[in-house]
Structure formats: structure tokens, C-alpha cells
Amino acid sequence: MPRLSDFAFDHIVVGGGAMGSATAWQLAKRGRSVLLIEQFTSKHLVGSSHGGTRIFRLGHQQEVYTSLGISALQLWRELEAESDTSLLELIGHVDHGPVEVIADIEEVLNTNNLDSTRMSPDAASERWPGMVFDTHVLFSPDGGRVYAQRTVDTLWKQIVKLGGEILPNTEVLEIKIEGDNAFVETATQTFRTQSVVVAAGAWVPLLVAGLVNMRQLTPMRAQPTHFTPNPEFDDIDLWPTFIHRGISSEPQNDTMWYGLWTPGEGVKVAPHNVLDPLDLEDRSFEVNAQHEQETQQYVTDWLPGLDPNSAHSTTCIYTTDANEDFILDRQGPITVCSPCSGQGFKYVPAIGAITADLAMGGTQAVTQWRLSE
Numbered sequence: 289m290p291r292l293s294d295f296a297f298d299h300i301v302v303g304g305g306a307m308g309s310a311t312a313w314q315l316a317k318r319g320r321s322v323l324l325i326e327q328f329t330s331k332h333l334v335g336s337s338h339g340g341t342r343i344f345r346l347g348h349q350q351e352v353y354t355s356l357g358i359s360a361l362q363l364w365r366e367l368e369a370e371s372d373t374s375l376l377e378l379i380g381h382v383d384h385g386p387v388e389v390i391a392d393i394e395e396v397l398n399t400n401n402l403d404s405t406r407m408s409p410d411a412a413s414e415r416w417p418g419m420v421f422d423t424h425v426l427f428s429p430d431g432g433r434v435y436a437q438r439t440v441d442t443l444w445k446q447i448v449k450l451g452g453e454i455l456p457n458t459e460v461l462e463i464k465i466e467g468d469n470a471f472v473e474t475a476t477q478t479f480r481t482q483s484v485v486v487a488a489g490a491w492v493p494l495l496v497a498g499l500v501n502m503r504q505l506t507p508m509r510a511q512p513t514h515f516t517p518n519p520e521f522d523d524i525d526l527w528p529t530f531i532h533r534g535i536s537s538e539p540q541n542d543t544m545w546y547g548l549w550t551p552g553e554g555v556k557v558a559p560h561n562v563l564d565p566l567d568l569e570d571r572s573f574e575v576n577a578q579h580e581q582e583t584q585q586y587v588t589d590w591l592p593g594l595d596p597n598s599a600h601s602t603t604c605i606y607t608t609d610a611n612e613d614f615i616l617d618r619q620g621p622i623t624v625c626s627p628c629s630g631q632g633f634k635y636v637p638a639i640g641a642i643t644a645d646l647a648m649g650g651t652q653a654v655t656q657w658r659l660s661e
């Protein structure tokens with residue numbers, strides 16, 4: 289019979305990836321007692337937060353995500369200062385592709401008084417000669433690279449430093465609700481609490497099934513590929529972070545390509561919206577050869593500074609919502625934190641702050657992040 293731990297923690301956070309860790313960090317900073325439960329350790333390759341880097345950018349077609357990025361930037365700097373660790377490098381970000389998308393991003397940046405520069409494709413290739421650019425190019429200096437695994441490790445350290453507790457290698461088997469209370473069950477213990485944050489990435493739908501009324505999230509397999517730069521382009525300063533938002537000359541092809549230099553690994557390149565179905569119970573890490581070839585072809589066509597034959601692919605989980613939105617919302621004692629859709633990492637500390645607010649009784653003001661429409 290599992291041992292009952294009664295109201296020992298104000299909050300229990302399930303899932304020690306980037307989002308659960310950021311939430312536990314924020315709760316601990318606010319003086320709340322918090323326990324973070326993770327089925328593995330901070331370092332594992334099974335979820336969405338591992339690996340070297342992710343893209344940070346403020347440019348977005350939707351105002352709400354630019355505002356979130358602005359809050360996140362401030363909180364990234366706070367986390368770096370507290371932990372004395374460098375996590376975010378603003379090296380600049382380039383968006384290129386069809387004019388309608390580029391103009392939308394430019395408008396949102398302008399509305400928020402953020403810098404951006406329109407460039408011709410030739411001027412952009414002169415500045416970043418390893419890349420070929422599509423018809424419309426927008427450079428934003430407030431973009432760059434954020435270190436993924438280093439962020440999770442740093443958050444775990446900060447949680448403990450602030451008095452929070454972490455239970456690694458412990459799977460939450462079930463969450464039950466009785467009135468205002470929730471019971472979080474592991475193999476050996478049951479925790480009764482008034483606030484559970486479920487930040488379990490691809491496993492969120494399984495853990496909250498029957499407990500909250502939530503719109504559908506679908507875990508999918510993404511496949512990024514690293515490439516080695518050719519010798520004359522082997523210089524970190526020659527590679528901004530970039531998103532190619534659909535190839536202008538092929539309007540029927542809506543593939544969105546992104547990439548960035550990951551120190552020690554090469555330049556990561558991937559199609560954002562080419563994903564494979566994923567079976568969480570029987571996960572395959574095998575590389576999809578056809579996707580790898582398509583990425584090599586993209587590199588040949590658009591990134592001549594990279595060696596297409598140096599392709600090294602890995603797999604990772606995108607937990608997707610139909611509109612590429614997040615779920616950050618509370619119902620009873622359960623707060624759901626599912627900000628993936630392949631675009632959550634840049635906002636990690638801000639997501640932690642919003643989720644902590646919700647867990648402490650706040651309400652969700654952003655309609656598109658509610659549990660259900």
C-alpha cells in the first residue's frame with residue numbers, strides 16, 4: 289500500500305522537462321513548497337527538452353507570442369543572473385519567404401517598437417554567405433540561440449537552491465481528484481495536495497484523461513538533422529538562427545524550414561511541419577530515411593555552406609495542437625502546462641511564471657491557451 293504524504297507540498301509538478309522545471313522554479317521563488325516529480329532524470333532523450341539548442345525569437349505573426357517573448361527575454365536574463373549561467377545568446381534571427389508572412393512579422397515587431405531590418409536576398413547572402421535567401425528577408429537582432437539541456441539542468445539546480453524538492457526516476461502512475469484535493473500516486477507514495485501541475489509533455493493527455501475537459505493534443509515525431517559546415521563556412525558568426533517560411537516560388541509547398549548553429553554539433557536544419565505519427569508505448573528512434581534525404585536536398589538548394597553528406601539525424605517529440613497553440617490553464621486542483629507545438633522553448637521562464645500564477649489561483653486571460661474553446 290503506497291504511503292500517504294498529506295499536504296506536505298503546496299504544489300506538485302509532474303514532469304521535469306523544461307516547462308515543469310520552470311514552473312517549479314517560479315513557485316519556489318515565490319516561497320511556495322513544491323515537489324517536482326520526473327520519471328527519468330534531468331538528462332534523458334525521450335521527451336522534448338533535450339539536445340543542445342533551440343531558436344529564440346521575438347518576431348511572430350501573432351502579437352500574443354511576441355509579448356510572451358518580451359516577458360521571456362527579461363526572465364531568461366533573471367535566470368542567468370541568479371544561476372550565473374549563460375543560457376541565451378542574441379546573435380540575430382532571419383525570417384525569409386513569401387511577402388505576406390514576412391510583412392506580418394515586421395508589423396508585429398514594429399508595433400512593439402522592436403528593431404528589424406528588411407534586406408534584399410543578395411544583401412543577406414553577402415552577410416551570411418553560406419545561405420541562399422528567398423524573395424523577402426527580415427533580420428531581427430533580438431533573436432538567437434537558447435541552450436536546451438543546459439536550461440533544464442540549471443532550473444533543477446535553482447529549484448533545489450530555493451528549497452524546492454525533486455523526485456527523479458519516479459513515474460506518476462495516476463492522479464485522482466476528490467473535491468478540492470488531488471492525489472498523486474507513484475509506486476511507493478501517494479501525495480495529497482490542493483494543486484497539481486501536469487507538465488508531462490507528450491504524456492499530458494494520458495495523465496489528465498477523465499480529469500479535465502481538454503482539447504486534443506497529438507504527440508508527433510520530429511526529426512532534426514545536423515550538418516557540418518564546409519571549411520570556409522566553419523565560423524559561428526556566419527550562421528544566424530533562421531526560418532524559411534515556405535518557398536515563395538512553390539506556393540503549393542508549405543514546408544517551413546528552420547535552423548541554427550549548435551556549438552559542437554554543427555548546423556541543425558529541420559522541417560517544422562513534417563512530422564511522423566508517434567506511438568508513446570512503442571517509441572521508435574529510427575531515422576526516417578526519406579525525411580533525411582529531403583533535408584539533404586533542402587541543404588543542397590538553400591544552404592550551400594553546409595556539407596549535405598554530413599547529415600546526422602535524431603528524433604524528438606512535438607506535442608501538437610491543431611492551431612500550434614499552447615494549453616496553459618487550470619481546472620479544479622489541476623493546472624495543465626502543455627506549451628509545445630514545436631515552439632515553446634523560447635518562452636520557458638515566462639511559461640513557468642504563467643503556470644505558477646495559474647497554480648496559485650490566477651485565471652487564464654489568453655483565450656487561445658484555455659483547456660477547451
Ligand SMILES: Cc1cc2nc3c(=O)[nH]c(=O)nc-3n(C[C@H](O)[C@H](O)[C@H](O)COP(=O)(O)OP(=O)(O)OC[C@H]3O[C@@H](n4cnc5c(N)ncnc54)[C@H](O)[C@@H]3O)c2cc1C
Nearest residue numbers: 303305306307327335336337343460489604631632633634
Ligand atoms: C526537434 C524539436 C525542435 C524544437 N525547436 C524549438 C525551437 O527552435 N524553439 C522553440 O521555442 N521551441 C522548440 N521546440 C519546442 C520545445 O523544445 C518544447 O516546447 C519543450 O521542450 C516542451 O517541454 P515540456 O517540458 O513541455 O516537455 P518535455 O521536455 O517532454 O518534458 C515532459 C517531462 O515529463 C516527464 N513525464 C511524463 N510523464 C510522466 C509521469 N507519468 N511521471 C513523471 N514524469 C513524467 C517526461 O519524462 C519529461 O521529462 C522544439 C521541439 C523539438 C522536439
